[in-house]
Amino acid sequence: MKKFIYNIKKYYKYAIYSAKAELKSEVADSYLNWLWWVIEPFSFMLIYTFIFGTVFSNDEKYFASFVFLGLLAWEFFNRMINGSVKLIISNRDLVTKVYIPKYILLLSKSFTYLFKMGISLMILVPLMIYQGVPFTWYMLLCIPIFIVLYILTFGIGMILMHFGVTLNDLGNLTNIGLKMVFYLSGVFYNIQKRLKKKPTLSFYLLRVNPIAFCMNELRKVFLYQKLPSVEGLLVWLGIGLVLCAIGIHVIHKNENSYAKVI
Amino acid sequence: MRAMKKKTESTKSESKKRIALTVQDLHITYRGLKKTSIRAIWTKLGSRVERFHALKGVSFELEEGKILGIVGKNGSGKSTMLRAIAGIFSPDKGFIDLHGNTISLLSIGVGFNKKLTGKENIYLSGMLLGFSEEEIRAKEKEIITFADIGDFIDRPVKTYSSGMYSKLAFAITAILETDIILIDEVLSVGDAQFKEKSYNKMKELISDEHRTVLIVSHSLDTIASLCDIVLWLNDGDLMELGPVDEVLPKYKEFMANMTNAKK
Numbered sequence: 001m002k003k004f005i006y007n008i009k010k011y012y013k014y015a016i017y018s019a020k021a022e023l024k025s026e027v028a029d030s031y032l033n034w035l036w037w038v039i040e041p042f043s044f045m046l047i048y049t050f051i052f053g054t055v056f057s058n059d060e061k062y063f064a065s066f067v068f069l070g071l072l073a074w075e076f077f078n079r080m081i082n083g084s085v086k087l088i089i090s091n092r093d094l095v096t097k098v099y100i101p102k103y104i105l106l107l108s109k110s111f112t113y114l115f116k117m118g119i120s121l122m123i124l125v126p127l128m129i130y131q132g133v134p135f136t137w138y139m140l141l142c143i144p145i146f147i148v149l150y151i152l153t154f155g156i157g158m159i160l161m162h163f164g165v166t167l168n169d170l171g172n173l174t175n176i177g178l179k180m181v182f183y184l185s186g187v188f189y190n191i192q193k194r195l196k197k198k199p200t201l202s203f204y205l206l207r208v209n210p211i212a213f214c215m216n217e218l219r220k221v222f223l224y225q226k227l228p229s230v231e232g233l234l235v236w237l238g239i240g241l242v243l244c245a246i247g248i249h250v251i252h253k254n255e256n257s258y259a260k261v262i
Numbered sequence: 263m264r265a266m267k268k269k270t271e272s273t274k275s276e277s278k279k280r281i282a283l284t285v286q287d288l289h290i291t292y293r294g295l296k297k298t299s300i301r302a303i304w305t306k307l308g309s310r311v312e313r314f315h316a317l318k319g320v321s322f323e324l325e326e327g328k329i330l331g332i333v334g335k336n337g338s339g340k341s342t343m344l345r346a347i348a349g350i351f352s353p354d355k356g357f358i359d360l361h362g363n364t365i366s367l368l369s370i371g372v373g374f375n376k377k378l379t380g381k382e383n384i385y386l387s388g389m390l391l392g393f394s395e396e397e398i399r400a401k402e403k404e405i406i407t408f409a410d411i412g413d414f415i416d417r418p419v420k421t422y423s424s425g426m427y428s429k430l431a432f433a434i435t436a437i438l439e440t441d442i443i444l445i446d447e448v449l450s451v452g453d454a455q456f457k458e459k460s461y462n463k464m465k466e467l468i469s470d471e472h473r474t475v476l477i478v479s480h481s482l483d484t485i486a487s488l489c490d491i492v493l494w495l496n497d498g499d500l501m502e503l504g505p506v507d508e509v510l511p512k513y514k515e516f517m518a519n520m521t522n523a524k525k
Contacts, residue, residue, distance in 0.1 A: 010392070013389060013394070014390060017385060017386060017395070018375075018390075021378055021382060022375065024377075024378060025376075025377035025378050028377040028418060029377070093373070094373050094390070095350075096345075096350065098350065098366075098367065098373070098390055098391065099348060099349035099350050100390060167300055168299045169299045170300070173300065256350070256351055257351070257352065259345065259350045259351055260292050260351060
């Protein structure tokens with residue numbers, strides 16, 4: 001743990017610089033490229049709103065904002081998991097030539113995804129104004145929810161990053177897993193309302209799946225002016241910290257051997 | 263890092279024969295983490311993993327300011343050892359003590375992002391080597407002057423010719439100096455003029471009496487002209503360690519015998 005803190009102190013500047021560099025390189029080809037960071041999430045929101053709001057007729061209140069909030073949390077999780085599986089291999093040049101604590105690579109990646117999530121949050125504001133969602137102090141409570149989401153995702157990411165080095169087909173497995181989580185998380189439906197007749201199922205779906213939980217809590221504070229569930233957040237924070245500890249331990253133990261494998 | 267440098271500088275003056283690097287009984291095997299798939303784990307469960315013993319118990323000590331040449335035929339573990347000393351590999355047995363020195367493996371273009379400009383890549387690469395932003399800023403001009411690629415420094419690296427790419431990469435690693443420098447194969451980069459310049463720079467780097475250097479090369483002339491001591495590795499074993507004029511003739515003879523035997 002001491003080593004982790006020392007490494008973070010030593011390398012966080014690099015992580016930030018490299019994240020900036022990556023974002024910059026994404027817009028380097030044309031200065032309008034950053035528009036895609038706005039257009040992409042917004043278009044997805046329109047698609048889902050049309051299909052699940054109009055085609056499947058959903059009377060959820062503030063449905064566009066509802067979908068958008070779900071998407072923003074989902075995209076962060078999805079990008080992190082997908083990114084971490086192949087992270088070491090895609091940084092082969094770096095890993096075989098210089099020593100760097102491997103979670104710094106994930107940290108740097110996570111900064112770029114956080115930045116994109118931040119952009120989505122900025123789009124959310126005008127969307128909520130447009131839909132007439134009342135703005136309240138409850139919204140500030142999104143901060144602990146995002147922290148829990150980040151810690152959880154980072155922990156899972158580190159563990160997947162480690163196994164991604166040796167298991168060629170881990171990517172296929174995570175793809176299936178992600179698809180499943182995507183549909184089970186209720187990005188475009190309200191788990192509690194949809195499963196009214198099966199309360200036990202909705203009870204477990206919301207508690208076993210951290211992404212569904214985080215989405216639900218985010219919607220509570222943004223759309224429904226409700227307090228998030230403190231015990232739920234604490235439990236997932238605890239699990240997240242345990243996952244992080246496992247991830248850090250596994251990476252410290254194995255990271256120097258990665259260069260031999262790839 | 264700056265504080266650490268100061269500390270080493272102060273201790274440097276106290277005793278001249280300070281040991282800069284200790285390698286003790288270094289074993290490195292390639293095994294354990296092997297590429298596999300989920301299905302293969304089921305089918306091959308319990309089967310023995312292949313092992314390749316790259317280094318079999320190498321021990322040596324190097325005084326500060328010495329230049330060590332490492333020779334050996336292909337696959338004798340030279341690069342493996344350098345990478346282990348640089349901290350990229352962990353030893354399977356034994357240990358490596360750097361005595362608090364900073365270390366870098368001179369390698370070409372680490373961590374470059376090809377879509378960014380040369381200048382931005384100086385920072386990216388430098389920070390990766392463990393330097394702070396301020397330290398790099400202080401040396402930025404020197405790096406740019408040394409790389410000598412003109413206006414291209416402000417253009418994306420992907421527009422560079424391969425020569426320009428190597429020139430910039432060499433400039434970064436050569437100007438941002440560390441106490442111990444590891445060089446894998448002598449860098450012959452760029453055009454004739456730059457080659458001479460980089461050779462001179464390398465000599466300058468090497469001739470600093472506080473700097474310890476390890477060079478891996480197949481060019482015995484380079485080793486003979488640059489190094490003080492030679493370490494000869496063969497199939498992961500340490501064959502000889504000693505002054506250049508003692509070890510090199512033996513190595514040459516050994517290699518000649520091997521080629522004769524093959525004929």
